[in-house]
Amino acid sequence: MKTITISIDAYEALSKLKRPGESFSDVILRLTKRRSLLDLAGVWRDVNDEELDKAMKEIREAWLKWSIKTE
Known part of the structure; x- marks a missing residue:
């Protein structure tokens, strides 16, 4: 330890x-x-379009906040 x-x-x-x-x-x-990219294969298969749109919006917002902080 x-x-x-x-x-x-x-x-x-x-x-x-x-x-x-x-x-x-x-x-x-x-x-x-x-991790291998193959570990992620199929992870999103049970996600419906509404949940996917929400997740993508949150990812875009987080990416924008991160990119502004790192400038």
Whole structure:
């Protein structure tokens, strides 16, 4: 086991992503796991058009906010 120091902002971001029963180590490993594109095949097959439109709108809004922050 190793101890690391992170900023309060990083802690809060990880805390928001933490699932019930998950440790912070679990969150970090989940987020940093290299995945194959094939792992995502079929993930959206049960999503109807309305849900897909809503998700795409949220993704576009998040991308816009992120791109403005990084300028």
